[in-house]
Amino acid sequence: xxxxxxxxxxxxxxxxxxxxxxxxxxxxxxxxxxxxxxxxxxxxxxxxxxxxxxxxxxxxxxxxxxxxxxxxxxxxxxxxxxxxxxxxxxxxxxxxxxxxxxxxxxxxxxxxxxxxxxxxxxxxxxxxxxxxxxxxxxxxxxxxxxxxxxxxxxxxxxxxxxxxxxxxxxxxxxxxxxxxxxxxxxxxxxxxxxxxxxxxxxxxxxxxxxxxxxxxxxxxxxxxxxxxxxxxxxxxxxxxxxxxxxxxxxxxxxxxxxxxxxxxxxxxxxxxxxxxxxxxxxxxxxxxxxxxxxxxxxxxxxxxxxxxxxxxxxxxxxxxxxxxxxxxxxxxxxxxxxxxxxxxxxxxxxxxxxxxxxxxxxxxxxxxxxxxxxxxxxxxxxxxxxxxxxxxxxxxxxxxxxxxxxxxxxxxxxxxxxxxxxxxxxxxxxxxxxxxxxxxxxxxxxxxxxxxxxxxxxxxxxxxxxxxxxxxxxxxxxxxxxxxxxxxxxxxxxxxxxxxxxxxxxxxxxxxxxxxxxxxxxxxxxxxxxxxxxxxxxxxxxxxxxxxxxxxxxxxxxxxxxxxxxxxxxxxxxxxxxxxxxxxxxxxxxxxxxxxxxxxxxxxxxxxxx
Amino acid sequence: xxxxxxxxxxxxxxxxxxxxxxxxxxxxxxxxxxxxxxxxxxxxxxxxxxxxxxxxxxxxxxxxxxxxxxxxxxxxxxxxxxxxxxxxxxxxxxxxxxxxxxxxxxxxxxxxxxxxxxxxxxxxxxxxxxxxxxxxxxxxxxxxxxxxxxxxxxxxxxxxxxxxxxxxxxxxxxxxxxxxxxxxxxxxxx
Numbered sequence: 105x106x107x108x109x110x111x112x113x114x115x116x117x118x119x120x121x122x123x124x125x126x127x128x129x130x131x132x133x134x135x136x137x138x139x140x141x142x143x144x145x146x147x148x149x150x151x152x153x154x155x156x157x158x159x160x161x162x163x164x165x166x167x168x169x170x171x172x173x174x175x176x177x178x179x180x181x182x183x184x185x186x187x188x189x190x191x192x193x194x195x196x197x198x199x200x201x202x203x204x205x206x207x208x209x210x211x212x213x214x215x216x217x218x219x220x221x222x223x224x225x226x227x228x229x230x231x232x233x234x235x236x237x238x239x240x241x242x243x244x245x246x247x248x249x250x251x252x253x254x255x256x257x258x259x260x261x262x263x264x265x266x267x268x269x270x271x272x273x274x275x276x277x278x279x280x281x282x283x284x285x286x287x288x289x290x291x292x293x294x295x296x297x298x299x300x301x302x303x304x305x306x307x308x309x310x311x312x313x314x315x316x317x318x319x320x321x322x323x324x325x326x327x328x329x330x331x332x333x334x335x336x337x338x339x340x341x342x343x344x345x346x347x348x349x350x351x352x353x354x355x356x357x358x359x360x361x362x363x364x365x366x367x368x369x370x371x372x373x374x375x376x377x378x379x380x381x382x383x384x385x386x387x388x389x390x391x392x393x394x395x396x397x398x399x400x401x402x403x404x405x406x407x408x409x410x411x412x413x414x415x416x417x418x419x420x421x422x423x424x425x426x427x428x429x430x431x432x433x434x435x436x437x438x439x440x441x442x443x444x445x446x447x448x449x450x451x452x453x454x455x456x457x458x459x460x461x462x463x464x465x466x467x468x469x470x471x472x473x474x475x476x477x478x479x480x481x482x483x484x485x486x487x488x489x490x491x492x493x494x495x496x497x498x499x500x501x502x503x504x505x506x507x508x509x510x511x512x513x514x515x516x517x518x519x520x521x522x523x524x525x526x527x528x529x530x531x532x533x534x535x536x537x538x539x540x541x542x543x544x545x546x547x548x549x550x551x552x553x554x555x556x557x558x559x560x561x562x563x564x565x566x567x568x569x570x571x572x573x574x575x576x577x578x579x580x581x582x583x584x585x586x587x588x589x590x591x592x593x594x595x596x597x598x599x600x601x602x603x604x605x606x607x608x609x610x611x612x613x614x615x616x617x618x619x620x621x622x623x624x625x626x627x628x629x630x631x632x633x634x635x636x637x638x639x640x641x642x643x644x645x646x647x648x649x650x651x652x653x654x655x656x657x658x659x660x661x662x663x664x665x666x667x668x669x670x671x672x673x674x675x676x677x678x679x680x681x682x683x684x685x686x687x688x689x690x691x692x693x694x695x696x697x698x699x700x701x702x703x704x705x706x707x708x709x710x711x712x713x714x
Numbered sequence: 715x716x717x718x719x720x721x722x723x724x725x726x727x728x729x730x731x732x733x734x735x736x737x738x739x740x741x742x743x744x745x746x747x748x749x750x751x752x753x754x755x756x757x758x759x760x761x762x763x764x765x766x767x768x769x770x771x772x773x774x775x776x777x778x779x780x781x782x783x784x785x786x787x788x789x790x791x792x793x794x795x796x797x798x799x800x801x802x803x804x805x806x807x808x809x810x811x812x813x814x815x816x817x818x819x820x821x822x823x824x825x826x827x828x829x830x831x832x833x834x835x836x837x838x839x840x841x842x843x844x845x846x847x848x849x850x851x852x853x854x855x856x857x858x859x860x861x862x863x864x865x866x867x868x869x870x871x872x873x874x875x876x877x878x879x880x881x882x883x884x885x886x887x888x889x890x891x892x893x894x895x896x897x898x899x900x901x902x903x904x
Contacts (some may be wrong), residue, residue, distance in 0.1 A: 222784030279789075305791055333791060360795075415796065441795055465796075491796060493788045494781060522786060549786040606785065631784075 113530060116309055158184045183207060190214065191651050193231055193255065194676065197701045198239030198429035210249035210274075211240065217654050217695060218604075219629050221279060224656055224693070226682050228708055233257045233280075241268035249274040249300075256280070259287025266294035274300035274326075284309030285336060293318040299352075302330040310336035317342040321349075328355035329635035330379045332415065337361045348373050353410075357381025360417035363388040364400065371403040380407070382415030385423060385442075400426035414438030414463075421448045431455035437464040440489045446472035454479050464485040466501040466522065477512025485518040485543075495550050499524025503531075503556075510534035517545035525556040526583060531565030544569050545580035546658075551607040551632075554584040567592030570600070577624075580604035591613035594621025601626040605633055612639035619643035631655040637664025644668070647675055652697040660691040662714075669714035676696055677714040678707070814842045814860070814891040825883050829873050838862060844890060851874045855894075864889045 133522040158181055161167055171181040187210040190196060203558065215231025240247050247269045257280050265272055271584075272295050277283075285308060292315060294673065311483045316338045319326075324346065333337075338361060347353060347370050354377060358367065362383030371377070387397075400423060404410070410430045434456050439449075440463040449464075449472045456462075462473070466488055476483070481493045486509060488501055502525040510530075516538040526548050535541070546566075554561055562583035570576060570593050577599050581589065585608035593600070594617035601624050609615070615635040618625070619642050628650065636659035646666075647653065659702040663677060669677040680693035812821045823840055828834040835846055847858035854873050855861045862874040866885040874882070874889070 203838075219784070221789045222787045223790065224784045305789060307791070441793075443796070488787065489788065489792065493786050493793055493796075495786070522788075547786055551782070551785070606787070632782075 120266055132236075139150075142688050154430070159273055179311075182548075186210060187249075188212065192697050193236070194700075194701070194704050195651075195697060198236050200700060202239050202243035207246075208240075208244045209247060210251070210624070211247065212251040212253075213238070213255060214253045215255035217629065217652055218254075218629065219654055220628075224631065225680065225695075226708075226710055228256075228615050229680070229711065230704065230708070231255045232706060233261050236267075237261045237264045241243045245269060246271060248272060249276075251276040251278075253278040253279055254280065256282040258282050259284060259290070262287035262291040263294075266291045271297050272675055273297050276300065276302040277302070278302075278304045278308045279306060281307040284311040285313040285315045285334070286311035288520055289313045289315035289318040293320060296320060298323060300328040302328055302355075303332060303333055308334045308336070308568070312336075314339045314342065316346060319346050324350040325352060326350040327352045329353065330355060330357040330381065332357040332359050332383075332417070334359050340366050344369055346374065350374075351376075353377065355379035355412075357414060358383035360384045364420075364423055365398060368398040368403050371407060375406040376409060377407055378409045379436075380410055380415070381438075382413070382417075384418040385416045386418045386420040401429060405429040410434070410436075412436040412461075416442035419444065424448060424452060427452065428455060432457060435457055436461040440465055440487065443467045443491055445469070446475065450475045453639075456480060459484045463489070465489055465491050469500040470505035470508065472501055473501060474508040474512075477508040480513060481515070481557040483509075483513040483516055486516065487520040487565050489520075490522040490523055490549065493522075493549070497524065497549070499549070502674065503527040503529070506530045507533050510537040513684055515540060517541060520545040520580075521549075522547045522549060524549055525552075526553075526562065526565070527555045527556070527557045528560065528562060528565035528568075529555075531562070532568040535565075535568040539573060540575060541569070541573040542575050543578040544573065544576060545578070545604070547580065548583040548584055552584045556625075561589070563589040563592065567596075570596040574599075576600065578602040581608055582606060586610050587617065588616040590617040594618050597622050599624055603628050605630040607632045609633045609635060612636055612713055615639035618640045619646055623649075625649075626651045628660060630656070632657040634659050637661055637667070640668060644671065647672060647696070648698050650698065652695065654693075654695050655691075656693040658691075658694075660694055661689045662691055663689060664693055665691055666714050668696070673702075674700065676703055679712045679714060681710050681712075761829070765835065810864075810886055810888050810893070812838065812889040814843070815843070815893045815896070817842065823888060823889070830879050831882075835862060835874070838889070838891065844891070857894075859894050861892050861894050863892050 110681065125700055129567055134686060146651070158170060159165075161181075161184075162172060164187075167181055167185055171178045182204050183206050185675070186207060186685070188201065188205060188208050188213040190201070191214050193213050193215050196263065213233070213236060215233075216225060216229060219225065220229065231254060233252060240250075242262060247270065248271055250265065250272075251274075255277075259278060262283055265275065275291070275298075284434060288308070293299065319342075326346070329350075336359075340362065343362075344366075347356065352373055355375055356370070356374065357379065358381050360383055364369075364382070364385050364387055366388075367383050367385070371380070390394065404427055409432060411433055413427065413430065413436070416439060421444055424444070428451070431452060435458055437456060437459055438461075443465055444467060446468050449468045453459075453472075453475050460482050462476060462480065462483060462485070464476075464487070468475075473488070477484075487575075488505070489496065491500075492498070501521070501523050503523075506521060506523070506526070507530040509519075510533050514537055517532075519534075519538050519541070519575055520543075523546075526546065534544075545598055548562070555565075557628075560565055562581075566579070566581050566585070566589050569579065576597065577603070578598060579593070579597065581604070587610045593603070597603075597618075598621075600622045603622070603625065605628075612635055614633070616639050618628070619639070623646075625646060626649075629652075635655065640655075640660060641664070643653070665677055665679060667674065675696055676699045677694070677696045679691050680695060707713055765890070777903065808826050809822050809824050812823055823837065823841070828837065831849075839845055842860075844860045846860060846862060847855045849855055855875075864872055864874055864882075864886045865888045866872050867887060869887075871890070877885070
């Protein structure tokens with residue numbers, strides 16, 4: 105799930121570029137000196153050879169490059185590409201996609217921009233899967249895999265997937281909405297070859313349908329069943345039977361309606377699991393029958409292949425010791441729903457020597473982070489979420505924890521850290537101690553908050569990150585920031601692809617520094633910062649190379665955005681308002697993205713496309 | 715707009731402000747300045763939608779800041795998951811049914827709304843239009859026409875006021891306002 109996966113990295117004019125090349129390539133005689141390209145051989149042979157070679161090409165960047173060589177290569181590449189990644193569902197239409205690519209087996213599609221997750225976008229904005237489902241059904245009946253992120257998927261779409269694609273194997277819905285247990289029920293029932301059903305952080309309506317019971321009888325091909333985000337009761341007996349008849353099941357993530365006792369019964373039936381989401385990890389509300397509680401430790405002992413553990417949705421910490429047997433093998437541990445203290449964490453984390461990915465709540469405090477730093481020398485990714493996500497809440501983690509992590513986990517590549525207090529010194533320390541950082545996302549929850557020791561803006565800290573972390577591609581900034589921070593970013597963030605800005609900067613210069621300095625920028629999301637039309641204009645050279653630009657509650661005017669729209673025909677400039685009021689010149693939300701299709705036809709009333 | 719209203723917890727919110735003061739007037743664009751001296755008074759407990767107001771925060775520096783839409787950037791699913799747990803832990807004994815002998819239908823009250831027995835009894839008196847007598851440990855509610863009782867976790871009928879308030883909240887399952895004549899025996903239970 106990389107960030108840089110748009111099918112077209114270059115401006116949409118690449119199609120024109122190819123036809124120019126074609127004129128040269130198909131000419132008779134070859135002055136190039138390559139024996140394979142002698143005019144005696146017909147194009148067909150060339151294409152066959154190419155086809156065989158290109159089958160081995162999997163990286164989308166390589167494929168994009170190959171498709172630009174000449175018309176032949178373009179054609180053959182299009183025939184052999186089996187996995188499509190479309191980073192913005194509105195950048196290209198289903199018709200265009202199906203016209204170019206002939207044999208697609210897997211489709212990855214992304215819809216809404218990320219800030220929609222935080223209620224900054226009014227609902228029903230778009231990103232409907234339906235037109236894609238219908239187009240795929242006609243063009244790729246052998247489609248096996250669909251991965252959707254931030255799309256609106258209806259029950260009918262789920263039914264279509266199950267009915268129109270006979271060999272359908274894998275469905276993954278991340279941050280999607282629009283469907284319910286009713287649609288799921290039909291989908292799982294009709295998809296006889298289903299291997300993967302992953303529902304992650306999606307909103308699933310409770311239609312009161314027992315979808316677990318709808319899996320067909322007989323041996324199932326299920327390898328992955330993830331439904332921890334589904335907020336409704338499930339039929340446990342049916343689930344138990346399903347797990348029992350799924351010998352290939354490796355990944356199982358339960359929702360919080362599964363008690364620890366039920367978990368036990370599932371685990372002993374599926375000791376081959378590699379990824380487990382434990383559900384609630386607490387006993388059912390009604391006290392169980394009998395005094396005998398199952399031996400949970402034994403269940404974990406039996407799961408010798410377990411490497412990834414998550415869940416703990418309503419954890420009773422007394423049960424934590426049950427997981428000791430698997431700690432030594434864990435590479436990924438997600439405690440981000442478990443409100444536990446440092447003391448409760450320590451006995452666990454001290455055993456997790458191989459841990460590479462750790463998600464946790466700030467309830468563990470700086471002390472807990474120090475314990476992590478002491479043991480987890482292989483840590484690659486850390487995410488620290490707040491228990492109390494408000495600006496003025498107490499901050500149990502701070503610069504102390506961040507520094508400790510930087511000193512203990514030098515292999516760190518990705519960090520997301522929510523806190524209330526931070527210092528430049530700690531951030532600078534991390535920039536020096538963790539040179540492999542690719543993703544640095546620091547969220548100081550109090551807006552405009554300065555370094556709590558020096559009282560200075562956080563400019564130097566973030567400056568050090570872009571200067572010292574040479575592999576950095578994703579950055580999210582926060583705290584009190586002046587234009588100077590953006591100057592640093594523009595000067596040093598040469599590999600930056602994603603930048604998130606909130607409540608930062610002094611003037612247009614801030615945005616200008618970034619737009620003029622970061623050539624690889626793909627995704628820029630800004631909110632509540634004083635950047636206006638002049639700054640927007642300084643990015644014209646960049647916008648066709650970017651996936652999108654989001655600016656909300658900044659200082660843009662409709663007039664300014666209109667200028668951009670006028671000058672760039674392949675850019676869709678959406679002005680979105682969050683209320684019914686008549687639009688005045690001030691722009692609440694600007695969302696603009698390159699597209700081959702021009703303005704979309706499914707835009708709701710609150711969206712104006714300039 | 716619907717997505718703003720999702721966060722509108724006005725109906726159940728605890729406030730220190732005067733009735734009628736409200737944060738509701740924020741249909742404004744978020745960049746407009748709003749200098750409101752109501753801010754210092756109203757209790758900012760809700761994580762509801764209030765227009766972002768950065769300049770105002772710096773000038774008036776209220777004791778607690780109003781919450782801003784989508785900030786901090788945590789997905790609602792995660793926010794709700796953690797909050798559900800908090801409120802579920804706190805709802806043990808919160809809303810209880812209240813019946814009164816002779817009354818046609820039951821009421822429901824939130825025990826968390828009251829700081830102690832005097833407030834609770836006053837609320838019950840207002841709700842059902844009756845008066846309890848003075849409570850004494852020895853005599854119970856001697857001389858009242860009605861007596862407040864409750865059913866505890868074990869299913870036993872108890873006299874309201876016998877146990878400390880905190881214990882009462884955690885063990886009370888429902889309230890019953892009995893006729894004085896029937897309640898006489900309860901004094902002896904404790």
